[in-house]
Amino acid sequence: MHKIIVRGNNPLFGEVDIQGAKNSALKIMTASILTPEPVIIDNVPNIRDVSVMADVLKELGLTVAREGRKVTLQANGSIGIEAPYQLVSQMRASIIVLGPLLARFGRAKVAMPGGCNIGLRKIDLHIRGLEKLGAKIDVGQASLEVRTDRLVGANIPLDFPSVGATENIMMAACLAKGTTVLDNAAREPEIVDLVNCLNSMGARINGAGTSTLIIEGVERLKGVSYKVIPDRIEASTFLVAGAITGGDVTVKSVCPEHLGLVTKKLKMVGCEVSEGENSINIKGPSSLKPVNISTLPYPGFPTDMQAPFMALLSKAEGLSIITENVFENRFSFINELSKIGGQITIERHHAVITGGRTMVPGVVRAPDLRAGAALVLAGLAAHGSVEITDIHHIQRGYEDFTSRLASLGANIEITEDESLVELAVGDGLNFETPSAGVGL
Numbered sequence: 290m291h292k293i294i295v296r297g298n299n300p301l302f303g304e305v306d307i308q309g310a311k312n313s314a315l316k317i318m319t320a321s322i323l324t325p326e327p328v329i330i331d332n333v334p335n336i337r338d339v340s341v342m343a344d345v346l347k348e349l350g351l352t353v354a355r356e357g358r359k360v361t362l363q364a365n366g367s368i369g370i371e372a373p374y375q376l377v378s379q380m381r382a383s384i385i386v387l388g389p390l391l392a393r394f395g396r397a398k399v400a401m402p403g404g405c406n407i408g409l410r411k412i413d414l415h416i417r418g419l420e421k422l423g424a425k426i427d428v429g430q431a432s433l434e435v436r437t438d439r440l441v442g443a444n445i446p447l448d449f450p451s452v453g454a455t456e457n458i459m460m461a462a463c464l465a466k467g468t469t470v471l472d473n474a475a476r477e478p479e480i481v482d483l484v485n486c487l488n489s490m491g492a493r494i495n496g497a498g499t500s501t502l503i504i505e506g507v508e509r510l511k512g513v514s515y516k517v518i519p520d521r522i523e524a525s526t527f528l529v530a531g532a533i534t535g536g537d538v539t540v541k542s543v544c545p546e547h548l549g550l551v552t553k554k555l556k557m558v559g560c561e562v563s564e565g566e567n568s569i570n571i572k573g574p575s576s577l578k579p580v581n582i583s584t585l586p587y588p589g590f591p592t593d594m595q596a597p598f599m600a601l602l603s604k605a606e607g608l609s610i611i612t613e614n615v616f617e618n619r620f621s622f623i624n625e626l627s628k629i630g631g632q633i634t635i636e637r638h639h640a641v642i643t644g645g646r647t648m649v650p651g652v653v654r655a656p657d658l659r660a661g662a663a664l665v666l667a668g669l670a671a672h673g674s675v676e677i678t679d680i681h682h683i684q685r686g687y688e689d690f691t692s693r694l695a696s697l698g699a700n701i702e703i704t705e706d707e708s709l710v711e712l713a714v715g716d717g718l719n720f721e722t723p724s725a726g727v728g729l
């Protein structure tokens with residue numbers, strides 16, 4: 290087991306290249322199921338979730354070859370239809386193989402992804418949408434089985450603009466007979482990226498980025514060579530690193546328009562933010578102003594930036610309120626933040642953050658991907674050293690996070706968590722592999 294040690298309180302300076310979007314790359318990888326031809330994806334980040342998705346697809350029988358940030362996939366051999374628990378339990382996004390398997394082979398069986406520490410993570414919207422396309426669904430305790438003789442286009446209104454449900458239903462509808470109208474669809478840039486990739490494969494999807502997607506089913510899809518968009522959440526995370534340390538940081542290879550509300554909120558807390566064509570520069574102020582934030586589906590403020598902003602606003606001069614409207618349990622890391630100086634009270638889905646706090650040394654545990662990154666950001670502002678354990682969560686979604694922060698001047702390193710090794714030897718404790726919880 291490893292841990293991160295960050296010795297904070299020095300401003301970050303410099304430039305960092307942003308990697309490809311995790312939450313787009315993973316879904317474009319599953320789109321390769323829809324065709325027997327090769328799908329070549331570029332700008333795929335070198336992160337743990339991509340490795341897990343590659344394992345899921347290999348388990349299904351696809352060939353998957355990785356060369357740096359280029360991944361080549363092909364579903365032309367004998368393709369299974371079952372994604373097993375030991376892989377699905379590591380990463381919830383595995384559920385996105387459902388739609389493509391159903392569309393291409395008429396059957397799919399996926400272990401139930403279950404909840405995780407940011408919420409129940411239900412899949413009722415996925416199920417209802419696939420049923421409207423003509424799938425028969427058996428929901429078991431441990432797994433979900435879907436089958437169909439032929440998917441037929443339908444009008445499908447989503448109760449909530451679910452990213453995953455939009456992706457699963459859209460990919461199933463690509464090969465359905467007739468036209469599907471998906472209302473209240475998700476509008477995230479990652480959805481637009483997936484639509485652009487599918488249309489390059491011969492799909493006929495209109496409305497990308499709006500709440501209404503119109504998918505005209507086609508007979509087959511062809512192979513493609515496609516480059517994934519930059520990761521707006523990773524870019525936002527590095528901008529907050531510049532803001533919380535009062536530094537001067539530029540993120541490069543980004544789409545500034547994808548960070549809409551995040552950059553607006555960074556300006557409201559007092560940062561100087563300037564946008565280039567594919568870059569954003571931030572200069573953090575000597576003192577931060579409080580601000581209120583409500584997370585919402587895109588183009589609202591992204592829920593994935595809620596934890597990093599909670600760390601940032603702990604330093605602001607005054608009271609801030611963050612309201613979490615997307616997930617029902619995404620304040621779980623507040624206990625960890627309070628161990629190193631945070632002071633936050635919860636009132637239902639509102640977090641009231643007392644500002645003017647000085648982050649202090651301590652040992653904390655990363656409960657999930659984005660909260661883990663937020664604890665690192667809090668450590669960057671700490672007077673002394675902060676140790677963060679369970680860092681496998683962070684490695685799921687941020688490529689070389691610590692070395693890239695170090696390149697900006699952060700005093701940060703990954704070391705062996707010898708405390709666990711001693712305990713394990715001394716007390717004979719049996720340490721489970723860390724992926725007991727379902728990935729996000």
Ligand code: EPZ
Pocket residue numbers: 311312313315382408409410411412413414415416449450451452453454592593615616617658659686729
């Ligand atoms: C995607 O998760 C992202 N993950 C999440 O990023 C992101 O936070 C989320 O979208 C919202 O933007 C990936 O793309 C791999 P949802 P997803 O379906 O698709 C409820 C990260 O850190 N819901 O939009 O699972 C659900 O419970 C991760 O990178 C239902 O009720 O999100 C949640 O409260 C974390 N029924 C809300 O909708 C359903 O059938 C949003 O979920 C589906 C969802």
